[in-house]
Amino acid sequence: MTVETFKLPDVGEGVAEGELVRWLVDVGEEIDEDQPLAEVETDKALVDLPSPFAGTVTDRHAEEGEMVPVGSALVSIEVDGDDAAEEASADVPETAGADDQDTADAEVTADTDADTAASPPDGRVFAPPHTRRLARELGVDIGQVAGSGPGGRVTDTDVRAAAEAGDGTPTPRAADADATSVMREHDGTTDLDDVGEHRESADAVEQAAAAAGQLDETRDRTLAAPATRRLADELGVDLDAVPTDEARDGVAFVTPAMVHEYAERQRETAAAASAEPSDEMVETAADEPAREPSPVVGPQPGDRIPYRGVRRSIGEQMERSKYTAPHVTHTDEVDVTTLVETKADLEPYAAEEGVDLTYLPFVMRAVTRALAEFPQVNATLDEDEEVIVCHDEYNVGVATATDAGLMVPVIEDADEKGLLELAAEAADKADRARDRSISREEMQGGTFTITNVGVIGGEYATPIVNYPEVAILALGRIAERPRVIDGEVVPRYTLPLSLSVDHRVVDGAVAARFTNRVMELLSAPARLLVG
Structure with a gap:
């Protein structure tokens, strides 16, 4: 076993530092490759930083709210010694530059600049997490895809081209497309039958996931966008408890609307569990018009909001x-x-x-x-x-x-x-x-x-x-x-x-x-x- 240090990569062209908004892992937690480590906000975007390693978190080198310079140590991870050198050379090179196309997807690991990129070691696929995820969704074996990016990097375009060429059979998750993606394929025209077929296939996948317990309300892992996680914190909601019928890569996925709905149900349940009102209280309440719930998020009078990011x-x-x-x-x-x-x-x-x-x-x-x-x-x-x-x-x-x-x-x-x-x-x-x-x-x-x-x-x-x-x-x-x-x-x-x-x-x-x-x-x- 060896300990590898993940440094804050350049998550956007010209970005010198980022604010550590939220840790998504704890010290001692076992994590998978590509699992989000933290949310970092720069003047370009709010991004999740996925881990280039699978292992155990041994140390976190920054606090939430701290401004972290690019290249500074962010987290230490204990990984298997046989894989560490390969992982480090392939996914986290010394150069902290980032290919602009890959940073655009807001899920960026430390990538090498086009001028300094090295070819990936034999047997190692050089691709960012979002490209790997796309390959899984399209049923493409990423190891068989020739990379056109710097240093042989496999890009989203390469994966899509492989899928269209028949180098991989799309999996059911590839059918999880809304009318947007379906219509986009028809170059300005709409094949309505295809839309329905895609929807039916996507629904079948979601139902299968639910039947397998992947979307159960008592989960130990939930996928959500950074803003959704922040909203859950503000509302005091446990993301793993929010009901959902959506999934990403077989893992439950929660949206802001679901968080709001669950928080509202919690408030209603708490109100119903309170002391039973007297007849006089009931009569008084009946005479009063219904009130809209007060907003619970956003700036409050007297707040000082940082002007950054x-x-x-x-x-x-x-x-x-x-x-x-x-x-x-x-x-x-x-x-x-x-x-x-x-x-x-x-x-x-x-x-x-x-x-x-x-x-x-x-x-x-x-x-x-x-x-x-x-x-x-x-x-x-x-x-x-x-x-x-x-x-x-x-x-x-x-x-x-x-x-x-x-x-x-x-x-x-x-x-x-x-x-x-x-x-x-x-x-x-x-x-x-x-x-x-x-x-x-x-x-x-x-x-x-x-x-x-x-x-x-x-x-x-x-x-x-x-x-x-x-x-x-x-x-x-x-x-x-x-x-x-x-x-x-x-x-x-x-x-x-x-x-x-x-x-x-x-x-x-x-x-x-x-x-x-x-x-x-x-x-x-x-x-x-x-x-």
């Missing part, structure tokens, strides 16, 4: 954008009465496919059509080269409010996807942004951003451009408002729009014409259902 990163990005790009905002309002009717007609069809249809995919379709006609709105200003780059890709960011601030998941190639595919993918990525399980890679590469201020009751806004993009569109609240039609005032559903642009690249007239084109398409949504 993801929150600071978001703030610095907004500051950079505001002080770099001269902003101008164009506002208008479009009659979307026909759009409201069209959405209502399509909702039952979408519901059959498990998709919650919102107005967002209609707007995304309209925006990508308009961007093709006004390429300077889908652009970036390269100040070093002194050139405006008009993109030929339409990667639409969807601003999402989270407990850590505003995050922007990106829907790549939005112009090539259908309404249901856009709806499913946007909902999936927004959910994962909120529970902090989304990867950095999925929030990069955007060329235009949409933000919805109407979801909380707003109408107009002056949104800050998501630099280095040059435009962002804010959607207001759709509501019935008075409109004049044929000389008469009638109620019509309207949508307020606010387009902020970088005035160095986009002139006011261009912003107005672009907005007019978006309005024209939204007012006649039938055009968005074809082509």
Whole structure:
């Protein structure tokens, strides 16, 4: 047996330190390879650090809340002597650099930089934990996959290519796909039969797991995103006691909604177990209106909230954008009465496919059509080269409010996807942004951003451009408002729009014409259902 020291890796390009938010293992605990050791927050993301070793934790070298420099000792693990040298050389090299594609998945071990990577030893597969997990889900023997990454590293792309080439037969877990992943495979079209088949297979796996006791309420291991674990702590909930019918790799998986529901049931049970009320108390309570439960999470009056990590990163990005790009905002309002009717007609069809249809995919379709006609709105200003780059890709960011601030998941190639595919993918990525399980890679590469201020009751806004993009569109609240039609005032559903642009690249007239084109398409949504 030998003791190996796991050092804090570079979990993001340019990151010098991270805050140790939470330990996920205790001294003396036996752990498996790839098992999360701790949650660490940097100015890039909140990440789980998986163990490169299987063994026993002998020491923890930092306290929760402590800022730990990259390269500093984090935890010591006693491992089998025969495997230690191989594990260390393959997964935790001296160089603390990290391949950007792998760090994007927010589950990063210490990887070598592309310039300093060494070839893995014979018989050893060089792959990060999330790639190994993907291989298991797709039924691919990762040992047979040729790595295209630095030093022969096997990447997610390599695994998917092997699966598509028939080098591995997908396991039932590979069928655990929602409408997003299924639709994505059809390049903009939807095979509804395939969706149902995938769902049935996924359901069968979950039922089998439950029958085997893997999803039982009395568990000794539960998978959850870091934000979910933090929520459970705040609510005083034991994650292993939260009922769930979901699993990941055969292990019970818990979501924030499940934690909230379980905490609410606990409160109701505690209230019911209290002393039986008198008749007078019952009569008094019956006369009082029902009250919404008080929020139990979030900042409280008098709190001092550290300005660091993801929150600071978001703030610095907004500051950079505001002080770099001269902003101008164009506002208008479009009659979307026909759009409201069209959405209502399509909702039952979408519901059959498990998709919650919102107005967002209609707007995304309209925006990508308009961007093709006004390429300077889908652009970036390269100040070093002194050139405006008009993109030929339409990667639409969807601003999402989270407990850590505003995050922007990106829907790549939005112009090539259908309404249901856009709806499913946007909902999936927004959910994962909120529970902090989304990867950095999925929030990069955007060329235009949409933000919805109407979801909380707003109408107009002056949104800050998501630099280095040059435009962002804010959607207001759709509501019935008075409109004049044929000389008469009638109620019509309207949508307020606010387009902020970088005035160095986009002139006011261009912003107005672009907005007019978006309005024209939204007012006649039938055009968005074809082509």
